[in-house]
Amino acid sequence: MKALRNPLERAINHGSAGSGVHHWWAQRFSAILLVPLTLWLVWTLAVLSGADYAEARDWIASPWNASMAVLLVASVFYHARLGVQVVIEDYVHRRALEIALQVVVAAAALVGAIIATIAILKVAFAG
Amino acid sequence: METNQRPLSPHLQVYRPQWTSVLSILHRITGVLLSVGTVLMVFWFVALSEGEQSYKAMVAFMSSPPVLLALVAWTLALFYHLFNGIRHLLWDTGTMLELKPARTSGWVVVVLTFAAAAIVWGGLI
Numbered sequence: 001m002k003a004l005r006n007p008l009e010r011a012i013n014h015g016s017a018g019s020g021v022h023h024w025w026a027q028r029f030s031a032i033l034l035v036p037l038t039l040w041l042v043w044t045l046a047v048l049s050g051a052d053y054a055e056a057r058d059w060i061a062s063p064w065n066a067s068m069a070v071l072l073v074a075s076v077f078y079h080a081r082l083g084v085q086v087v088i089e090d091y092v093h094r095r096a097l098e099i100a101l102q103v104v105v106a107a108a109a110l111v112g113a114i115i116a117t118i119a120i121l122k123v124a125f126a127g
Numbered sequence: 128m129e130t131n132q133r134p135l136s137p138h139l140q141v142y143r144p145q146w147t148s149v150l151s152i153l154h155r156i157t158g159v160l161l162s163v164g165t166v167l168m169v170f171w172f173v174a175l176s177e178g179e180q181s182y183k184a185m186v187a188f189m190s191s192p193p194v195l196l197a198l199v200a201w202t203l204a205l206f207y208h209l210f211n212g213i214r215h216l217l218w219d220t221g222t223m224l225e226l227k228p229a230r231t232s233g234w235v236v237v238v239l240t241f242a243a244a245a246i247v248w249g250g251l252i
Contacts, residue, residue: 028219031212038209043242046250053179060175069172080162087155116169119176 023082031077037072044068057123066124070117078115081106135183147226150233154211164201199248206243210236 048056059065084105092098131214174185188194216221223232
């Protein structure tokens with residue numbers, strides 16, 4: 001049977017088709033972003049330990065901290081999804097289960113990032 | 128095509144655990160644990176956004192002994208993944224890949240992990 005799709009179209013996503021290093025770079029970029037953001041998180045935890053509700057709210061509500069929090073949430077869930085994706089690829093050998101897990105992890109990361117971001121913005125905009 | 132008769136490279140469990148290999152798998156394990164831990168982070172932000180009552184309930188939940196223990200473990204996982212992640216980024220530049228610097232940097236990561244966790248929890252408790 002004559003192949004209707006051109007060779008490049010059939011090669012893409014099936015091995016070396018020029019997208020191989022994208023995942024690697026994305027993981028590194030998000031990792032580099034997460035170094036200062038993690039330090040911000042630790043600093044925040046130190047400030048907020050023993051803080052009451054008003055103090056915690058004021059801390060997150062400041063534009064600087066709200067921005068850091070949103071950036072942290074976005075980077076964490078992106079980086080976590082990339083990392084867990086590779087773990088699933090490596091250890092889950094039943095194709096159907098692997099794809100199902102990939103969908104669940106990607107969806108969970110997206111949902112987690114959106115919920116946290118909306119919660120942070122709600123605090124930020126409420127002042 | 129018969130593929131299951133091909134020679135295989137030795138499986139992982141054949142090898143004796145080594146300092147570098149244990150730290151390597153620990154990076155994955157802590158990464159997965161931290162991914163699970165993000166649930167707590169989301170709940171904390173949601174609790175904060177929903178008002179004083181829910182925030183107080185969240186703080187009470189986080190102060191209960193089992194959760195506190197999980198938070199200590201989470202802190203260790205976080206610092207390990209952070210410092211070992213920096214070690215990985217250094218490796219990505221093609222440096223420190225020989226056995227001796229790889230072992231030494233592993234020790235630096237482990238010491239920094241416990242030191243940082245001790246500083247954080249020493250300040251909190």
